[in-house]
Amino acid sequence: MFAAEAEARDFLAQHPDVELFELFIVDANGVPRGKLLHREELLAVYRSGRPLPSAIMNLTLNGDDVEESGLVWDVGDVDCRAYPLPGSLVRLPWRRMPTGAVQVQMHPEQGLPAGVADPRSVLAAIIEGAAADGLNPIMACELEFYLLDAKPDADGKPRPAQDLDGGRPDRTQVYGLRELEQIEPFLADVYAACRGQHIPVRTAISEYAPGQVEITLDHGPALTAMDQAVRYKRLVKGIAHAHRMRACFMAKPFASIAGSGMHMHLSFADRNGVNLFAAEDKGGTPLLRQAVGGMLACLLDSLLFFCPNANSYRRFQANSYAPLSPVWGIDNRTVSLRVPGGPAPTRHVEHRVCGADANPYLAAAAIIAAAHRGVRERVDPGPPVVGNGYAQATTVLPTDWLRALDALENSAWAQSAFGASFLKVYLAIKRAEYRQFMSEVGAQDWRWYLNQA
Numbered sequence: 001m002f003a004a005e006a007e008a009r010d011f012l013a014q015h016p017d018v019e020l021f022e023l024f025i026v027d028a029n030g031v032p033r034g035k036l037l038h039r040e041e042l043l044a045v046y047r048s049g050r051p052l053p054s055a056i057m058n059l060t061l062n063g064d065d066v067e068e069s070g071l072v073w074d075v076g077d078v079d080c081r082a083y084p085l086p087g088s089l090v091r092l093p094w095r096r097m098p099t100g101a102v103q104v105q106m107h108p109e110q111g112l113p114a115g116v117a118d119p120r121s122v123l124a125a126i127i128e129g130a131a132a133d134g135l136n137p138i139m140a141c142e143l144e145f146y147l148l149d150a151k152p153d154a155d156g157k158p159r160p161a162q163d164l165d166g167g168r169p170d171r172t173q174v175y176g177l178r179e180l181e182q183i184e185p186f187l188a189d190v191y192a193a194c195r196g197q198h199i200p201v202r203t204a205i206s207e208y209a210p211g212q213v214e215i216t217l218d219h220g221p222a223l224t225a226m227d228q229a230v231r232y233k234r235l236v237k238g239i240a241h242a243h244r245m246r247a248c249f250m251a252k253p254f255a256s257i258a259g260s261g262m263h264m265h266l267s268f269a270d271r272n273g274v275n276l277f278a279a280e281d282k283g284g285t286p287l288l289r290q291a292v293g294g295m296l297a298c299l300l301d302s303l304l305f306f307c308p309n310a311n312s313y314r315r316f317q318a319n320s321y322a323p324l325s326p327v328w329g330i331d332n333r334t335v336s337l338r339v340p341g342g343p344a345p346t347r348h349v350e351h352r353v354c355g356a357d358a359n360p361y362l363a364a365a366a367i368i369a370a371a372h373r374g375v376r377e378r379v380d381p382g383p384p385v386v387g388n389g390y391a392q393a394t395t396v397l398p399t400d401w402l403r404a405l406d407a408l409e410n411s412a413w414a415q416s417a418f419g420a421s422f423l424k425v426y427l428a429i430k431r432a433e434y435r436q437f438m439s440e441v442g443a444q445d446w447r448w449y450l451n452q453a
Contacts, residue, residue, distance in 0.1 A: 022034060052080055080106055087198065253311075275347060327384075
């Protein structure tokens with residue numbers, strides 16, 4: 001489960017110039033938090049873990065404590081031990097000083113009480129539950145983001161970063177090749193850093209807005225795939241900063257152009273690695289359709305994991321490539337759950353609801369748990385949508401952050417899948433963020449803000 005000391009010794013021998021190490025853990029919002037260690041402190045982390053305050057797992061997106069979580073004063077902000085994850089010790093090539101990084105996770109016993117809120121631990125437990133029924137989740141992640149100037153314009157608004165030729169993107173130019181040429185130095189550094197960190201990046205495209213980019217990640221075992229997604233986001237942000245740009249993973253940073261999604265690809269494999277969704281029929285196997293049925297049945301209950309912030313709900317607009325209705329389809333990008341075409345062995349489901357601001361660990365956990373429920377209960381998803389799903393929508397996903405909060409809190413399925421202890425902490429965090437948002441924007445203006453800001 002945790003890395004051996006030999007891994008750290010080998011790294012230190014191969015990188016004698018690295019003097020600093022970022023030790024980080026991922027919180028409920030997907031934010032990496034931790035400490036900067038000196039070289040001589042590293043081996044001790046592998047031998048006996050590193051104490052982190054319990055409050056590190058109860059922070060809002062702004063880094064504020066949430067007393068209602070029970071992880072601050074109630075427990076004296078006690079130290080909880082976290083240990084390094086195998087393969088996570090890497091060099092950060094974008095840092096000016098020679099610096100490495102290592103990801104840690106709360107220990108199942110020594111990490112309590114904060115361990116109940118560790119999102120990676122939550123995902124690992126849900127994967128284990130599915131695997132016990134012979135369902136081994138295979139996943140991949142597609143993340144869209146904007147490349148912006150490091151500083152806003154004269155009016156304080158963000159704007160796309162300058163191109164190599166000194167111009168600035170001002171047209172959509174989806175799939176444009178020139179647009180990729182203009183950010184070639186950035187892309188070259190991203191690909192090089194991903195090779196160094198064993199992150200399997202693949203296709204890059206210019207997305208559906210000026211300055212918007214997507215780079216896909218290859219599929220693999222779900223926990224590994226989400227580790228890679230988390231580290232990829234850190235890497236992209238770090239390299240953008242080194243290039244005097246800002247990589248923005250907000251769901252909807254601009255009101256009038258496309259939002260950024262995180263498309264999650266899922267299949268189940270048996271114990272021999274055979275894809276249980278594989279079929280010549282483009283609609284997949286009965287098991288695939290049951291998984292789709294479960295994901296649709298749990299979509300509202302898990303929406304807060306996919307859309308965790310006020311800004312997330314601004315992304316849901318018709319004809320925007322963001323889904324509006326809880327329906328599925330075959331090779332159809334107007335639905336929430338898409339079964340892509342391709343050869344039978346590659347058959348899988350593309351979950352299109354998540355914003356790029358979602359925590360990959362929690363989003364994956366909700367998707368797997370819902371699909372597992374669908375298979376276990378043999379849920380019928382109904383017929384697939386054919387044609388324009390926007391025009392055929394009879395029900396729509398809520399664009400109301402509070403409704404998503406209430407749905408998760410009142411969900412018996414979520415209580416069973418995620419556990420009461422985790423949900424207590426997570427909901428306390430999101431409620432605190434909601435209250436802060438309402439106090440800053442104003443109760444009568446918040447709907448306007450979600451749709452217009």
